[in-house]
Amino acid sequence: MTVSVNLFTMADKRYEMDMCNGPLLSKILIFTLPLMASGILQLLFNAADMIVAGRFAGSMALGAVGATSSLVNLLINVFMGLAVGTNVAIAHFYGAGMKKEVSQTVHTSVMLAIICGIFLCVLGISVSRPLLELMDTPAEIIDHSSDYLRIYFLGMPVMLLYNFGAAILRAVGDTKRPLYYLTFAGGINVILNVIFVAIFGMGVRGVAWATNISQAVSAILVIRVLIRSDSVIRLDLKQLKLYKDIVIRIAHVGLPAGFQGAIFSISNVLIQSSVNSFGAVAVAGNTAAMNIEGFIYNSMNAFSQSAISFTGQNMGARQYGRVKKIMLTCLGCVFITGASMGALAYVFGGRLLAFYSSDADVIQFGLRRMLVIMLTYYLCGMMDVMVGTLRGMGYSIMPMIVSLLGACGFRILWIFTIFRSLHTPESLYVSYPISWFLTFFAHVICFIIVTKKAGIFRADRAQS
Numbered sequence: 001m002t003v004s005v006n007l008f009t010m011a012d013k014r015y016e017m018d019m020c021n022g023p024l025l026s027k028i029l030i031f032t033l034p035l036m037a038s039g040i041l042q043l044l045f046n047a048a049d050m051i052v053a054g055r056f057a058g059s060m061a062l063g064a065v066g067a068t069s070s071l072v073n074l075l076i077n078v079f080m081g082l083a084v085g086t087n088v089a090i091a092h093f094y095g096a097g098m099k100k101e102v103s104q105t106v107h108t109s110v111m112l113a114i115i116c117g118i119f120l121c122v123l124g125i126s127v128s129r130p131l132l133e134l135m136d137t138p139a140e141i142i143d144h145s146s147d148y149l150r151i152y153f154l155g156m157p158v159m160l161l162y163n164f165g166a167a168i169l170r171a172v173g174d175t176k177r178p179l180y181y182l183t184f185a186g187g188i189n190v191i192l193n194v195i196f197v198a199i200f201g202m203g204v205r206g207v208a209w210a211t212n213i214s215q216a217v218s219a220i221l222v223i224r225v226l227i228r229s230d231s232v233i234r235l236d237l238k239q240l241k242l243y244k245d246i247v248i249r250i251a252h253v254g255l256p257a258g259f260q261g262a263i264f265s266i267s268n269v270l271i272q273s274s275v276n277s278f279g280a281v282a283v284a285g286n287t288a289a290m291n292i293e294g295f296i297y298n299s300m301n302a303f304s305q306s307a308i309s310f311t312g313q314n315m316g317a318r319q320y321g322r323v324k325k326i327m328l329t330c331l332g333c334v335f336i337t338g339a340s341m342g343a344l345a346y347v348f349g350g351r352l353l354a355f356y357s358s359d360a361d362v363i364q365f366g367l368r369r370m371l372v373i374m375l376t377y378y379l380c381g382m383m384d385v386m387v388g389t390l391r392g393m394g395y396s397i398m399p400m401i402v403s404l405l406g407a408c409g410f411r412i413l414w415i416f417t418i419f420r421s422l423h424t425p426e427s428l429y430v431s432y433p434i435s436w437f438l439t440f441f442a443h444v445i446c447f448i449i450v451t452k453k454a455g456i457f458r459a460d461r462a463q464s
Contacts, residue, residue: 017173019313020095024322024329032306032333034175038166039298041182043291049207050291052193054284054357063284064144064204069272071131072152074265075124079116079160081258083109083167085250087305088312088391090171090233095316101246102232106168107239108246110223113164117157124153135273138280148204155212158219165222168233170309181221189214256396260387260403267411274415274428278365282425285365288356292349292366293373296341300381303334304388311392324451327389334385338378346374368425376433383407383436386443390450398446406439 017031053061086109093101128149132142166178189210196206226235275286307330314322345352353366387399414431421427 019173019310020317020319020322024310024325025333028303028306028310028326028329028333031173031175031309032302034179035170035305036299036302038175038179038182039302040295041179041186043294043298049193049211050288050356052197053204053207054288060141060280060284061144061204061207063138063280063287064141065148065207065287068128068132068145068149068152069287069290071128071135071149071269071272072124074131074262074269075127075153076120076156076159077261077265078255078258079120080163081256081261082112082116082250082254083160083163084257084308084391085252085254085396086112086164087167087171087308088253088394089246089249090168091309091312091392092316092394094172094232095313095319099232103234104243104246105250106226106233106235107241108243108250109164109168110161110226110235111240111242112247112250113160114157114240117160120156120160121153124156125150128153135269136276138276138283140280141283144204148208151205151208152211155215158212158216162215162219162222165219165226168226169222170305171312172231172233173309177225178218178222181218184221185214185218188217253391253394253396256400257391260400263400263404263408267408270412270415271428271431274419275425278425281359281361282365284357284359285353285362285367286369288353288362289349289366289369289373291356292345292352292370293377296338296345296374296377297380299341300334300338300378301384303330303337303381304384306330307385307388308392311389315393323389323393327385327447330385330389331382334381335378338381342374342377346370349374365425369429372426372429373432376436379433379436379440383440383443386440386447390443390446393450395446395450398450399443402442402446403439406442407435410435410438 017027019027019031049065053065086105089105090102090109093105129142129146132145132149137145169175169178192210192213193207196202196210200206202209223235226233227237229235272286275282307326310326310330311323314320314326349367349370350363353363353370356366357363387403390396390399411431414434415428419428419431
């Protein structure tokens with residue numbers, strides 16, 4: 001019996017999950033499916049943006065929104081990494097039954113979300129246009145992209161509040177309520193997209209405002225459930241403060257995770273710049289294909305998030321023998337998910353791309369990307385599960401360094417050598433699956449090293 005049961009009242013008991021006892025596969029699936037649906041719904045925010053922009057404002061508007069994605073990720077990933085740190089910290093404390101520390105982490109995390117959100121808002125508005133110019137964004141779409149980003153970054157405080165709040169709920173096993181709230185907010189986003197763009201003709205500005213308003217709704221709902229909770233994760237706005245020890249603990253895992261995301265984004269910014277060299281039609285096709293890929297990525301990434309929460313709770317409860325089983329279960333699930341969804345997406349690629357644009361050239365360029373990425377995408381999911389496992393164990397600097405060298409460094413080297421020599425879209429895209437395989441293999445070696453150091457293999461044999 002684990003102590004986590006005592007941390008919730010009966011009112012919240014139905015949302016709790018004991019990750020430290022019982023069968024793993026069924027619990028991982030119960031935890032992951034709502035998380036997967038939540039990720040897909042979040043992506044639907046962007047899909048609605050893309051589809052409405054492409055259909056009602058033209059291919060240039062579609063390209064303008066798509067050209068911002070890698071830049072947005074570059075600027076927000078460091079701060080989103082802190083949400084990962086929140087998840088790991090609460091999962092460890094929760095598994096160990098440390099009520100006071102759980103409460104302190106909740107209040108510190110919400111305060112961090114507010115502070116980081118305001119900072120990111122100012123930063124994004126200030127640097128987005130210069131960075132778009134550095135990325136060689138096509139002249140015909142750069143003004144629209146800049147307008148979109150200025151409005152989009154106004155919504156950073158509510159975006160971070162939602163993500164930090166959802167991380168708190170995930171850490172204690174609650175993936176259902178974030179799903180409910182995103183469903184509601186997603187519906188609002190679609191409706192506002194149509195009203196602002198199709199009816200009022202606001203173009204990319206309308207797309208950005210619809211996204212911000214819907215994200216504000218989801219943030220309000222998540223914070224509301226924390227305030228009204230009767231459990232250890234209850235939020236009291238009067239007690240918001242930064243606890244130094246908690247900030248350090250969150251930063252220990254969160255900052256390397258965030259920097260890893262930022263490093264990936266730097267390589268993606270370079271890839272986006274390389275795509276930009278093929279013109280606005282190529283940008284639009286690449287954007288549509290990336291958006292379809294996102295549905296598969298979010299489905300796979302749900303297993304990575306599960307690996308973080310399950311590993312974190314079991315590490316806190318000192319159930320070391322379950323950690324390797326959690327990793328292997330998540331790897332098997334993510335392989336099946338990525339391989340099957342990737343194959344289906346490629347087979348129906350032309351029809352899917354047609355939702356985003358009726359331009360035959362845009363569709364053709366999107367298919368060229370999907371040919372390379374979709375059939376190997378499961379490697380990306382397996383790589384992320386290994387990262388999630390290591391982070392759940394409390395190791396975050398190691399996967400950051402591995403990702404820096406194995407994925408990002410390799411891609412950057414590839415761009416300035418192979419791609420510069422061949423200069424075709426295919427020669428650019430093939431850098432992805434190669435880097436995923438190399439980084440996955442390196443993470444497996446890291447896992448073997450840290451588990452031997454922590455005695456997890458010995459604990460596994462002792463419990464079996």
